[in-house]
Amino acid sequence: MLLLQQLINGLMLGGLYVMVAVAFTLIIGMLNFLNFTIPALFMFAAMMMWATMTGNLPFGNDFLFAIFGEHNIWIAGAIVSIVSICLVSLIIERFTYRYMKAKYGDATEHALPLVSSLGFLIIFEHLVIGQWGSDPLQIESPFGDATFTIGTLIFSYPQVISLALSLAIVFLLSHVIRHTKLGRALRSIAERPDTATLMGVDVLRIVPVVYVITGLLCAISGILFTINYTSIDAYIGDTVATVAIAGMVLGGLGNVWGAVVGGLFVGILEVFSIYIVGADFVKVPIWGLLLLILVFKPTGLFGHTAIGKGKF
Amino acid sequence: MLLDAREVNVRYGRNHAVKTASVSLDHGEIVTVLGANGAGKSSLLKALLGTVRAEGRISFDGTDISGWAAPRRVKAGLVMVPEGRQIFVSLTVHENLLMGAWCRNDDLETETEAVYERFPNLAERRHMPASVLSGGEQQMLAISRALLARPKLMMLDEPSLGLSPILVRQLFDLIRDLNREGLAIMLVEQNTRMALATAERGYVLELGAIVLKGRAKDLSSDSRLEEAYLGGKSDRASL
Numbered sequence: 001m002l003l004l005q006q007l008i009n010g011l012m013l014g015g016l017y018v019m020v021a022v023a024f025t026l027i028i029g030m031l032n033f034l035n036f037t038i039p040a041l042f043m044f045a046a047m048m049m050w051a052t053m054t055g056n057l058p059f060g061n062d063f064l065f066a067i068f069g070e071h072n073i074w075i076a077g078a079i080v081s082i083v084s085i086c087l088v089s090l091i092i093e094r095f096t097y098r099y100m101k102a103k104y105g106d107a108t109e110h111a112l113p114l115v116s117s118l119g120f121l122i123i124f125e126h127l128v129i130g131q132w133g134s135d136p137l138q139i140e141s142p143f144g145d146a147t148f149t150i151g152t153l154i155f156s157y158p159q160v161i162s163l164a165l166s167l168a169i170v171f172l173l174s175h176v177i178r179h180t181k182l183g184r185a186l187r188s189i190a191e192r193p194d195t196a197t198l199m200g201v202d203v204l205r206i207v208p209v210v211y212v213i214t215g216l217l218c219a220i221s222g223i224l225f226t227i228n229y230t231s232i233d234a235y236i237g238d239t240v241a242t243v244a245i246a247g248m249v250l251g252g253l254g255n256v257w258g259a260v261v262g263g264l265f266v267g268i269l270e271v272f273s274i275y276i277v278g279a280d281f282v283k284v285p286i287w288g289l290l291l292l293i294l295v296f297k298p299t300g301l302f303g304h305t306a307i308g309k310g311k312f
Numbered sequence: 313m314l315l316d317a318r319e320v321n322v323r324y325g326r327n328h329a330v331k332t333a334s335v336s337l338d339h340g341e342i343v344t345v346l347g348a349n350g351a352g353k354s355s356l357l358k359a360l361l362g363t364v365r366a367e368g369r370i371s372f373d374g375t376d377i378s379g380w381a382a383p384r385r386v387k388a389g390l391v392m393v394p395e396g397r398q399i400f401v402s403l404t405v406h407e408n409l410l411m412g413a414w415c416r417n418d419d420l421e422t423e424t425e426a427v428y429e430r431f432p433n434l435a436e437r438r439h440m441p442a443s444v445l446s447g448g449e450q451q452m453l454a455i456s457r458a459l460l461a462r463p464k465l466m467m468l469d470e471p472s473l474g475l476s477p478i479l480v481r482q483l484f485d486l487i488r489d490l491n492r493e494g495l496a497i498m499l500v501e502q503n504t505r506m507a508l509a510t511a512e513r514g515y516v517l518e519l520g521a522i523v524l525k526g527r528a529k530d531l532s533s534d535s536r537l538e539e540a541y542l543g544g545k546s547d548r549a550s551l
Contacts (some may be wrong), residue, residue: 181410188400188411195398197363200386200415200461 001152006271008153014267015163016228019221020244021251021259022170023214029254030190030210034245036117037092040124041215043237044088045081045222047128050232052077053139056132074142074227082219089215092120093208101204121237128234136233139226162224167260169220173213174256186210190254242283243270246290252303261301313371314339314496315360315390315465320368322355322520329355330366331520337465337498342491344499344507344528346537347517353500354395356517357467360498361385361392373464387415389464393471395500397454401443405434405453408442412457420460427456448479455486466490467498472506484510508532 020042027035048057053073055061057080068076096113104112146157177183185206188196193203225240226232247266251258266286273285293300315337322330330352337343347353359366362382370378372390380388400408409427413420428435431452437444445453451471458466468487472480484506491497501507508514508528516524516537524536531537 181414184403184407184411185414187402187407191400191402192398194363195394195400196411197382198361198386198392198394198398199411199457200383201411202381202383 005153006275007268008155010268010271011264012156012159012163012228012267013271014247014264015159015166016221016225017240017244017247017267018166018170018260018263019217020241021248021263022173022256023217023221024241024245024248025251025254025256025259026173026210026214026217028248029256030186031097031113031207033096033111033113033117035096035214036114037096037120037124038214038218038244039237039241040121041085041088041092041218041237042222042225042240043128043232043234044124045085045219046226046232046236047132047137047234048081048084049074049077049223049226050137050139051132052080053142054137058131071142077226078223081223082216085215085219085222086212089211090208092117092215093211095120097207097211098204125234125237132234134234136231139230141227141230143227156228158224158228162228165220165224169217170256170260177256182206182209243267243286246286248300249290249293250300252300255300255302258300258302313337314341315370315372315498317360317370318368320356320359320366320370322352322359322364322366324355324364329520330359332368333515333517333520333522335360335498335515335522337496340491340494340496341513342487342497342499342511344501344511344514345517346501346504346507346514346531349502351517352520353517354469355520357392357469357498357500360467361390383415386461389462390467391458391461391463391465392467392469393454393458395469395473397447397450399442399445399450399453399457401441403442404439405442405445406438408453408457409460412460413462415461423460427459431456447474448476448482451475451479451483452486455490459490463495465496465498467500469500470502471499472501472503480506504537505532 020038023038024035027033027038051057052064055065064076064080065073096116100112143158147154148157149155177186185196185201188199189201189203189206197203225236243266244263247262248259249262250265251260251262269286269289270282273282277285313336315335317336318334319332320330320334321328321332333352333356335343335345335356345353345356355364358364359368360370362377362380362385368378369376372385372388375388377385377388400411403411406424409424410420428438433449434453434456442450442453455468455471471483475483480503487497487499487510499507499511508531511528513526514528514531515522516531524531524534
């Protein structure tokens with residue numbers, strides 16, 4: 001029964017990794033680069049959530065508490081978090097894609113976006129550390145320990161809702177990519193951005209949409225993480241995103257459903273690793289697995305024959 | 313005049329790819345642009361479509377479109393079939409057609425059905441990934457995709473490249489058919505003989521500049537064509 005409980009905990013944790021892994025895989029599939037701003041976005045979303053809920057925003061705290069009240073301040077936190085992430089995503093798009101494309105033609109053929117995204121990660125972490133320090137920060141869970149039990153297995157309501165929400169979002173996203181006009185455009189841009197332009201697709205208007213979608217995935221994941229685990233710090237993005245990268249690689253780069261399976265799997269792997277080898281070593285099995293996959297099956301479980309670009 | 317481009321210049325850094333070239337094309341006309349590899353043919357097309365930065369004045373269907381971005385030009389009916397076909401192989405055949413109609417929001421059913429009627433090979437594979445198509449079928453799909461944009465002018469960049477002689481003949485038949493149905497066509501080709509046999513007028517580009525222009529009939533008997541095109545007589549006896 002203990003093992004089964006661990007499995008459930010792992011699935012719940014994996015649900016949060018899923019969204020981050022899907023965010024990574026979207027940018028890899030479409031723009032062919034590993035977007036290191038994703039950890040920054042996750043962390044920033046979690047931080048905004050914390051700052052709003054604990055009255056640590058640089059401005060607007062009293063105003064938000066007046067509107068939402070002590071009890072519902074988490075809703076304000078989610079809104080602040082989502083709005084700020086959308087804005088930040090658009091700024092990031094400019095510096096990791098648009099200006100590069102304007103200057104070098106096809107930005108995605110260069111390692112440059114990866115480097116500039118790394119720059120964003122470092123800048124964001126240090127802005128947050130400068131403002132709020134690097135110590136762990138706590139929130140009061142807005143839902144207390146709302147749990148239900150099936151037999152002897154314990155489920156937490158926020159976690160179950162998180163997992164369901166995560167899967168629902170990915171399902172919706174996958175539907176959009178597969179069956180809508182926007183999705184066709186996304187896939188065609190992923191494969192041949194210049195040819196998509198010949199069809200009249202305004203690539204420079206659609207790519208920001210992708211950045212906002214990945215930003216939203218990170219934001220929702222960051223918000224849910226904060227609510228569920230109540231403790232965050234400035235490096236939470238690194239901690240979570242590195243595991244999510246392993247999940248994405250396991251599922252196959254650029255494959256949305258692969259990222260789902262991979263994300264859930266690494267969640268379970270992490271929980272079991274903590275149980276077996278302890279929290280200090282938890283990254284070793286996860287990244288060990290990643291190294292093995294890269295050598296023996298670089299396309300992951302569900303990846304196509306080629307790695308990277310244009311593989312939704 | 314459907315298309316009137318005056319003194320178009322394209323520069324890539326120090327490379328002056330198109331040098332003060334002026335081309336025009338009337339409603340319902342087929343015009344060919346000839347020239348060797350690197351003569352600037354593709355750059356000229358890209359300048360007309362607006363996918364590269366270009367100087368010059370381009371008017372299309374009576375409107376000055378020089379400052380327009382590519383999507384707006386496509387919407388206005390200036391459509392290109394790119395070199396190498398550039399089919400989206402991760403999309404199905406049908407989705408490729410729908411991508412061609414990106415700029416439109418009206419009903420496409422009659423037009424996609426017309427395409428399938430014209431090309432039964434595409435109809436059979438409409439729900440398969442476009443990667444299963446042969447080279448010739450991909451070219452048909454590329455042209456059909458462009459047709460779905462409801463072009464007033466279709467610009468074809470080296471459509472015969474890599475096709476067998478039989479397929480090349482079918483392709484040129486198709487181009488003539490489309491023209492007979494009223495479509496204006498700008499044909500960039502290295503297959504000089506076929507292009508001149510199909511087009512009414514032609515331009516010859518050399519190192520980015522137009523060195524010859526005139527009626528296709530006159531061009532095909534002009535000895536300067538061979539010189540301009542090949543930079544002197546060479547082993548291309550097939551001309």
